[in-house]
Amino acid sequence: MPSLNQSLRAQTLLLLSRHRVQIDPSLDEQQLIDPDVISHFVDYCEIEPTETVLEIGPGAGNLTESLLDKARYLICIEKNPKYIPILEERFKGSGKIKIIKDDALKTYLPKHERLVSNLPYMISEPFFQRTLRHEFKSATFIVPSGFAETLTAEPNSHEYTKLSWLADLFYQIELLETVPSEAYLPEPRVSTAIISLKPRPKQSQVEKTLEELIRQGDKYTKNALREALIRSEWMSAKNEARAFVEEMKLEDNVLDSWVSRLSLSELQSLDQKLREK
Structure with a gap:
């Protein structure tokens, strides 16, 4: 058989x-x-x-x-x-x-x-x-x-x-x-x-923000990060989010890069800066 x-x-x-x-x-x-x-x-x-x-x-x-x-x-x-x-x-x-x-x-x-x-x-x-x-x-x-x-x-x-x-x-x-x-x-x-x-259940505000950032892969990081801060409910106002991103003092090449093109080291650095806020 x-x-x-x-x-x-x-x-x-x-x-x-x-x-x-x-x-x-x-x-x-x-x-x-x-x-x-x-x-x-x-x-x-x-x-x-x-x-x-x-x-x-x-x-x-x-x-x-x-x-x-x-x-x-x-x-x-x-x-x-x-x-x-x-x-x-x-x-x-x-x-x-x-x-x-x-x-x-x-x-x-x-x-x-x-x-x-x-x-x-x-x-x-x-x-x-x-x-x-x-x-x-x-x-x-x-x-x-x-x-x-x-x-x-x-x-x-x-x-x-x-x-x-x-x-x-x-x-x-x-x-x-x-x-x-x-x-x-x-x-x-x-x-x-x-x-x-x-x-994965999101336990922290940082994780929620990073997830919202990654989902905007076709946007420039400076715009996507501001939007992610609002979507994750870390902040409620655009001017507040804009000031927050400026205070992070990210490199211009990171801010002007598409999210989808950020390297591992750039993502890890961004993660660290968010956790320091």
């Missing part, structure tokens, strides 16, 4: 063949074919029966099927048009799913409680950056192991980067388990891991 993952592999190959779809490994199109990994992943999502789930990049829908069993409603955003007919056939008749053909890095993300994805490796970082501007109860992703290690790196370690600082500011992140390469069709060229992101 074939094993469960051999069976799911065969089913996936048959489905792809029937729709004349070829997987392109260069686009990170690996499909999950291990029922145990899928089951673990869905358990980690902690989906309540009243919740809406947003899945990014469902591909052929192997993970989607298990998510649909748990969620009140499932929204899938798939960029590659070749997978849309597969998803529509596979979930035809279900009133619990909406399939959107679009780019998850650009399109509007509908309201949801749980965010999930077997993320295409090339968009792991830009999509993580996008999550900083959105609200959810938790996010569960499969990402390259190296990316997971960066997100969970300790300060002053070799792996610690600006991305690590952002991750620690916004989230409680847990590396849950590694995923064996044979869990995919085809097997990936990098090792992967399942991670969980849960919004």
Whole structure:
């Protein structure tokens, strides 16, 4: 008798063949074919029966099927048009799913409680950056192991980067388990891991202000910082916020830089100056 993952592999190959779809490994199109990994992943999502789930990049829908069993409603955003007919056939008749053909890095993300994805490796970082501007109860992703290690790196370690600082500011992140390469069709060229992101409760005014600052990535720091002070309710008046920023005596190159282009050292310095006020 074939094993469960051999069976799911065969089913996936048959489905792809029937729709004349070829997987392109260069686009990170690996499909999950291990029922145990899928089951673990869905358990980690902690989906309540009243919740809406947003899945990014469902591909052929192997993970989607298990998510649909748990969620009140499932929204899938798939960029590659070749997978849309597969998803529509596979979930035809279900009133619990909406399939959107679009780019998850650009399109509007509908309201949801749980965010999930077997993320295409090339968009792991830009999509993580996008999550900083959105609200959810938790996010569960499969990402390259190296990316997971960066997100969970300790300060002053070799792996610690600006991305690590952002991750620690916004989230409680847990590396849950590694995923064996044979869990995919085809097997990936990098090792992967399942991670969980849960919004970190903001305990201090500084943390609230920094979070509001980062969410204004496309603004100049001097403008975004004043706005962040008001949004975080540290201050209520614009002239008060303007005077506060002037008193911080930040370098002109920092004030005139877009927030998204601030370096790790610049963010850490800004953090320290806020804590000294």
